[in-house]
Amino acid sequence: MQANATPLRHRFSLVALVSVTLVATGCSSMSERERGTAQGAGAGAVAGAVIGSITGGSAGRGAVIGGAVGAVAGNLWSKRMEEKRAALERASEGTGVQVARTDDNRLKLNVPSDVSFDTGRADIKPQMRPVLDEVSRNLDPNVRLTIVGHTDSTGSDAINDPLSRERAMAVRDYLSSLGVAASRVTVAGRGSHEPVANNDTDSGRAANRRVEIFLSEQG
Missing domain, CATH: 3.30.1330.60 (OmpA-like domain)
Structure with missing residues (x-):
């Protein structure tokens, strides 16, 4: 049991690290839509890894699925709101x-x-x-x-x-x-x-x- 727990912790730590890095890196140069996608993917990946670990599945596979779902959700939000933001910036210039x-x-x-x-x-x-x-x-x-x-x-x-x-x-x-x-x-x-x-x-x-x-x- 202990032997399996250590690799699992390592996989989860790696997923969390990658997710945080994805959100943090490049944020200053990203558009609102890209940033929303990255943030959604990062949050989804962490959530997917946790769920996969708890339910006995693969943390890595859960992270991939969660990241994909989170990316879609973040992208859809950002696309609508980014368009409104850009229009408001033009109107208020x-x-x-x-x-x-x-x-x-x-x-x-x-x-x-x-x-x-x-x-x-x-x-x-x-x-x-x-x-x-x-x-x-x-x-x-x-x-x-x-x-x-x-x-x-x-x-x-x-x-x-x-x-x-x-x-x-x-x-x-x-x-x-x-x-x-x-x-x-x-x-x-x-x-x-x-x-x-x-x-x-x-x-x-x-x-x-x-x-x-x-x-x-x-x-």
Whole structure:
């Protein structure tokens, strides 16, 4: 029993090492689709190896099967979301809007104050509309949106908390006018409670006055 356990551990360690290496190497040069495929393959390979070992099968064979399944799943997700990400980057070019993929596989748009809202207001600026137009365009039916409004620390929570929510609701209402069902959208206002910069400077306060839009796929 002990003699068989050692080679099995070695095979599993090798599978895990290869899987981690696959995910880690080349990530900076990969496209979102390629990165999603690699991450899916790595996670699937490890899971397949574990299942194969537990059930008495081959860890290596389980890793191959798991890696293939994981690669397909990662690729399918990334293909849809990468296309939307690329379209949003084009629509927001030169505006200061940041488009990124989060660690939990969502697309995040960070919309700064000079694009989104004037100080103390919840009226969408004209510069923001082309970005929101692209958010709504050809939106996959499985995609859900979360919109989060933020303010700087100027003023009290009694002012900032509802203002941040009103900004998120204004974005939701604009998207609804473009055909995005309100039932697909969750809104939240965080006031000044989640700063990304120091509120002691003008530039820091400007960075904290923002709206974040998250797009996520539902199964």
